[in-house]
Amino acid sequence: MRRLTRGDRLNDNMANKPIQFFLREQKLNIGKQAGKTVIVARPTGRHRVDFRNFCERIAKSTTFNAQEVAAVLNLASETARDIVANGDIVEFGDMGTLTPSFKSKAVESIEQFRAQQHIEKPVIKFLASAKYFTLNDVTYEQVAPKEKKEKKGKKEKKQAEGTEPSGPVTEG
Numbered sequence: 575m576r577r578l579t580r581g582d583r584l585n586d587n588m589a590n591k592p593i594q595f596f597l598r599e600q601k602l603n604i605g606k607q608a609g610k611t612v613i614v615a616r617p618t619g620r621h622r623v624d625f626r627n628f629c630e631r632i633a634k635s636t637t638f639n640a641q642e643v644a645a646v647l648n649l650a651s652e653t654a655r656d657i658v659a660n661g662d663i664v665e666f667g668d669m670g671t672l673t674p675s676f677k678s679k680a681v682e683s684i685e686q687f688r689a690q691q692h693i694e695k696p697v698i699k700f701l702a703s704a705k706y707f708t709l710n711d712v713t714y715e716q717v718a719p720k721e722k723k724e725k726k727g728k729k730e731k732k733q734a735e736g737t738e739p740s741g742p743v744t745e746g
Contacts, residue, residue, distance in 0.1 A: 592715035594619035618717060658698050670702040 595615045602608055623631075629643040636643065654664045654672050664672040676696040681687045 590711075590713065592713040593617055594715050594717045596717055596719040598719065615714075615716075618720065655698065666700075668703060668706045670700055670706065673699050673701065675699040 595617050597613050598616050599611050600614050601611045625644065626640065629640040629647065632638075632643045633640040638646070650666075654666060657664050658672050658674050661674055663674075666672055674696065675698070676693050679692040679694070681692060
């Protein structure tokens with residue numbers, strides 16, 4: 575008999591829920607079908623799982639409580655940030671790789687280049703693992719598109735308030 579792994583327990587706790595989508599008309603601007611109106615699927619029915627609930631889900635499959643899980647995850651992200659800030663690359667488990675990056679202004683010669691002046695906006699780039707972030711084990715469920723609430727535009731609001739004339743405006 576096969577022994578259950580922690581990954582198996584995580585998958586058992588989370589029911590396999592289909593990704594909901596609706597169909598929508600869209601006019602394409604580029605590619606072979608540029609200018610044509612086609613039908614495309616759009617995901618819907620998504621909910622955000624906040625950090626606290628995420629940690630509680632992980633804690634159910636471990637010997638840690640939710641606060642300990644949160645502390646470890648926060649420490650991991652802070653440590654990874656510090657390592658990348660020193661110019662190193664961090665392999666962040668199955669999720670992917672964190673690397674330092676920045677924008678550089680162009681100069682005409684090496685002698686003109688000044689790091690503090692020409693390098694700007696340092697950031698951490700996350701290169702997601704294709705294996706981890708490719709969802710092969712999902713199902714789909716088509717749903718009706720949600721009715722959008724009509725928003726009153728500025729002109730409609732002014733007309734409703736009586737501050738804008740309802741007829742044509744003449745200048746004189």
